Amino acid sequence: MKFSDAINDAMKVAMRQDPKVLCYGLGVDDPKRIFGTTEGLIEEFGPDRVFDMPTAENAMTGVAVGAALAGYRSVCVHQRVDFFLLAMDQLVNSAAKWHYMFGGQNSVPITIRLVIGRGWGQGPTHSQALHSWFAHIPGLKVVMPTNAEDAKGLLLESIFDNNPVVFLEHRWLHNMEGEVSEGDFRIPLGKARLAHQGDDVTIVSNSFMTVEALHAAEHVKAQGVGCDVIDLRTVRPLDWDAVFSSVKRTGRLLVLDIGAPMASVSSEIIARVAMEMPGVLKAPPQRLCLPDHSQPTSPALTKNFYPGSGEVVGAISSLIGRDLEKESLQAQQTWAHDVPGTWFNGPF
Amino acid sequence: MTDLIELLRGMKRIRAVEQGIADRYMVQPQQMRCPTHLSIGQELVGALAGLALKPSDYAVSSHRGHAHYIGKGGDIGRMLAEIYGKVTGCSRGRGGSMHLIDESVGFMGTTAIVGNSIPVGVGLGLAAKLDGKEQVSAIFLGDGATEEGSFYESATIAAVRKLPVIFICENNLYSVYSPLNVRQPKNRVIHEMVAAYGGLDTYFVEGDDPEATTDELQKAVDKVRSGAGPAFIEITTYRWREHCGPNWDNHLPYRDEDEFENWKERDPLPELERRLLERGTISAERIASINQDVEHEVEAAFKFANESPFPDESEAYIDEYMA
Numbered sequence: 001m002k003f004s005d006a007i008n009d010a011m012k013v014a015m016r017q018d019p020k021v022l023c024y025g026l027g028v029d030d031p032k033r034i035f036g037t038t039e040g041l042i043e044e045f046g047p048d049r050v051f052d053m054p055t056a057e058n059a060m061t062g063v064a065v066g067a068a069l070a071g072y073r074s075v076c077v078h079q080r081v082d083f084f085l086l087a088m089d090q091l092v093n094s095a096a097k098w099h100y101m102f103g104g105q106n107s108v109p110i111t112i113r114l115v116i117g118r119g120w121g122q123g124p125t126h127s128q129a130l131h132s133w134f135a136h137i138p139g140l141k142v143v144m145p146t147n148a149e150d151a152k153g154l155l156l157e158s159i160f161d162n163n164p165v166v167f168l169e170h171r172w173l174h175n176m177e178g179e180v181s182e183g184d185f186r187i188p189l190g191k192a193r194l195a196h197q198g199d200d201v202t203i204v205s206n207s208f209m210t211v212e213a214l215h216a217a218e219h220v221k222a223q224g225v226g227c228d229v230i231d232l233r234t235v236r237p238l239d240w241d242a243v244f245s246s247v248k249r250t251g252r253l254l255v256l257d258i259g260a261p262m263a264s265v266s267s268e269i270i271a272r273v274a275m276e277m278p279g280v281l282k283a284p285p286q287r288l289c290l291p292d293h294s295q296p297t298s299p300a301l302t303k304n305f306y307p308g309s310g311e312v313v314g315a316i317s318s319l320i321g322r323d324l325e326k327e328s329l330q331a332q333q334t335w336a337h338d339v340p341g342t343w344f345n346g347p348f
Numbered sequence: 349m350t351d352l353i354e355l356l357r358g359m360k361r362i363r364a365v366e367q368g369i370a371d372r373y374m375v376q377p378q379q380m381r382c383p384t385h386l387s388i389g390q391e392l393v394g395a396l397a398g399l400a401l402k403p404s405d406y407a408v409s410s411h412r413g414h415a416h417y418i419g420k421g422g423d424i425g426r427m428l429a430e431i432y433g434k435v436t437g438c439s440r441g442r443g444g445s446m447h448l449i450d451e452s453v454g455f456m457g458t459t460a461i462v463g464n465s466i467p468v469g470v471g472l473g474l475a476a477k478l479d480g481k482e483q484v485s486a487i488f489l490g491d492g493a494t495e496e497g498s499f500y501e502s503a504t505i506a507a508v509r510k511l512p513v514i515f516i517c518e519n520n521l522y523s524v525y526s527p528l529n530v531r532q533p534k535n536r537v538i539h540e541m542v543a544a545y546g547g548l549d550t551y552f553v554e555g556d557d558p559e560a561t562t563d564e565l566q567k568a569v570d571k572v573r574s575g576a577g578p579a580f581i582e583i584t585t586y587r588w589r590e591h592c593g594p595n596w597d598n599h600l601p602y603r604d605e606d607e608f609e610n611w612k613e614r615d616p617l618p619e620l621e622r623r624l625l626e627r628g629t630i631s632a633e634r635i636a637s638i639n640q641d642v643e644h645e646v647e648a649a650f651k652f653a654n655e656s657p658f659p660d661e662s663e664a665y666i667d668e669y670m671a
């Protein structure tokens with residue numbers, strides 16, 4: 001099943017199970033159905049529970065808060081993270097605060113689905129990840145799945161969590177295939193997944209970077225280097241036990257991220273490991289993030305902007321102090337660098 | 349008096365550029381690699397940007413900004429180069445189709461978050477008023493953008509400060525695939541709603557009538573320029589192609605071929621040409637020569653874009669701050 005179908009499946013399971021689950025946002029019932037993720041929802045659950053919205057992101061988010069106070073679980077959908085920035089007031093000042101600010105009496109169970117863009121010239125305002133912003137806010141939970149199974153299990157868990165959850169889907173993951181469990185199955189928030197095992201290096205990753213990390217881990221395994229790949233799945237709460245116990249074993253840490261480095265989830269992971277595990281690291285920790293810049297549009301400028309599996313191998317090399325071959329890995333990508341695969345020909 | 353022959357030429361230029369993009373966008377290997385929103389069907393308002401406004405006036409626009417950029421006098425070659433991701437592009441390849449700029453003609457930028465450029469245009473109006481040079485700031489927006497809080501907030505600020513701002517709203521009935529009736533109350537009339545805000549002169553005109561639209565827009569701009577405070581004009585129009593991209597999409601179940609055909613019949617471009625011919629304002633020969641000029645200009649612009657170099661990779665890592 002495709003990642004996008006797994007999202008769709010989770011939506012159906014949740015909406016069948018609980019008539020108080022709603023789904024709305026710009027285009028949820030349009031012909032494209034949010035990259036297929038809201039397919040069939042309006043047909044099955046009707047226009048009272050599945051509906052389009054005016055371009056009014058901030059109010060829409062506040063509406064979700066209000067409906068939540070009266071018992072409804074809204075799944076709000078936005079085709080890009082960037083469009084949702086208009087709603088930061090309601091997310092941060094209402095949704096994230098409500099439970100705490102009113103003495104723990106009520107809570108705001110909402111799920112905000114946001115799509116992270118990349119490639120095809122999405123450029124400065126259509127490709128920001130910003131999970132590190134969201135993770136900065138006490139009261140929010142921040143989820144970013146990598147594979148179809150996790151997408152389904154985590155979305156179901158998010159919808160039925162009693163708190164506001166920001167659920168980030170990378171556009172390049174939507175078409176990836178994977179096995180998906182049937183029915184109502186959930187994956188707890190705050191539990192990482194060990195996606196690859198090895199004793200030499202700990203790679204902590206999330207979202208699309210985990211795909212790159214897994215290619216790299218397989219590639220260096222053939223050269224005798226073992227990597228743990230910890231796919232965080234949620235960045236708030238963050239599974240510190242998984243990170244610490246792996247680093248204790250490997251003594252080497254590489255953090256991958258799909259955002260800028262400054263004040264980020266990657267900074268936090270390296271800080272916590274440095275503070276709480278003195279003497280464990282055999283080499284200075286490394287991270288691969290996006291450059292500390294806005295994202296450009298021209299394919300000529302994006303060509304090497306995004307670190308990939310080759311760069312991951314490079315970082316592993318420097319952690320273990322040994323040259324590793326990476327060119328054959330980089331040569332495997334036969335399609336243009338700015339699309340997720342040959343199936344994509346724009347424009348959005 | 350607006351020169352209607354120049355208006356005709358302006359509309360033809362915009363259509364030729366947009367058509368040129370549509371014809372080339374999907375050709376393999378694809379070279380225009382960014383989200384691109386075409387203005388085919390909506391050329392009139394763009395063309396008027398250069399006629400109703402002066403080069404010294406400011407303008408900002410949205411994701412669908414090609415027509416406004418071209419109409420205001422923006423360099424076509426540099427716009428196409430931007431879409432091709434070239435270093436000669438108006439944003440040096442960093443912004444793409446959705447981020448066009450040509451400050452030399454007062455075109456201060458298009459941005460792609462709905463409602464984003466609206467208050468920026470009000471800010472340009474504030475500066476214009478403080479500068480006292482009788483400049484006007486024009487804000488191009490869609491029907492969807494009027495739903496954003498930023499529109500209401502911007503209109504309020506413009507009205508309270510009596511700024512020389514004109515909001516030019518092209519109502520093309522849709523926001524992506526969503527028709528007006530799922531986004532706005534049935535009995536809402538956008539310009540009437542804005543009239544009720546208070547403090548703005550409001551206007552409405554059907555955009556299938558090129559002359560009425562010209563007159564109404566000119567009247568509104570002149571009044572704003574006179575210091576009367578901000579204005580809002582709603583102009584009906586129709587987007588012919590898909591929301592984003594070069595293709596037709598009348599087969600998708602959100603609108604139908606009949607609706608499109610109806611609007612195509614009301615296309616103000618051939619209508620203007622017909623009227624001018626009928627009245628003898630223009631000859632068939634003159635039209636042919638305009639067509640040829642436009643064709644050559646657009647061809648040269650595509651050639652410029654195609655032959656321009658890409659930016660050096662290092663350009664991705666500069667200009668985060670002004671020194």
Ligand SMILES: Cc1ncc(C[n+]2csc(CCOP(=O)(O)OP(=O)(O)O)c2C)c(N)n1
Nearest residue numbers: 083412460461462490491492493522523524
């Ligand atoms: C804040 C925000 N929400 C949603 C989008 C996605 N989006 C891009 S263009 C568009 C349509 C806006 O409609 P309108 O203002 O009528 O302009 P038109 O496309 O019809 O010219 C939408 C919803 C966006 N870019 N920004």
Ligand SMILES: [Mg+2]
Nearest residue numbers: 490491520522
């Ligand atoms: Mg519209």
